[in-house]
Amino acid sequence: MFKHLSVFVAALVMGSGFTLAAQQHQSGEAAYLQRCAPCHINTVSGEGGGDERAPTLEAIGFMSRERVRTALTSGSMRTHTEGLEPQTFKELMLFLVPDDSP
Numbered sequence: 001m002f003k004h005l006s007v008f009v010a011a012l013v014m015g016s017g018f019t020l021a022a023q024q025h026q027s028g029e030a031a032y033l034q035r036c037a038p039c040h041i042n043t044v045s046g047e048g049g050g051d052e053r054a055p056t057l058e059a060i061g062f063m064s065r066e067r068v069r070t071a072l073t074s075g076s077m078r079t080h081t082e083g084l085e086p087q088t089f090k091e092l093m094l095f096l097v098p099d100d101s102p
């Protein structure tokens, strides 16, 4: 009985380890809410918007992908994307400027 219990506990501990690893990956939307929304308002949902000079999420969606990418990698917004893993950066780009936009 106790033997089984310790196997169970070990599985739980390992399980929580996996959960932690999974949480390190952030979706593009989560990264946006954490890093960008404090300044950029989403005028549809009303989230964020601390800086009235910052274009709204919708306005960013009308910019070209290249313009947004440049702002985030070498332009005025580059400090806000520091430390993002490449996959999250990709998802953030897709969240900002969806692929099917012209």
Ligand code: HEC
Pocket: 032, 035, 036, 037, 038, 039, 040, 051, 053, 054, 055, 060, 063, 067, 068, 071, 072, 076, 077, 080, 081, 096
């Ligand atoms: C501290 C406030 C602040 C944060 C945080 C912030 N921004 Fe900005 N952002 C601004 C302001 C103000 C402007 C307008 C002036 C400028 O372009 O520098 C701007 C402009 C932009 C532009 C337009 C650039 C252009 O070419 O006109 C984009 C795109 C953008 N931000 C994306 C983001 C993204 C994505 C994040 C999160 C990773 C982010 N910003 C985080 C304040 C912020």
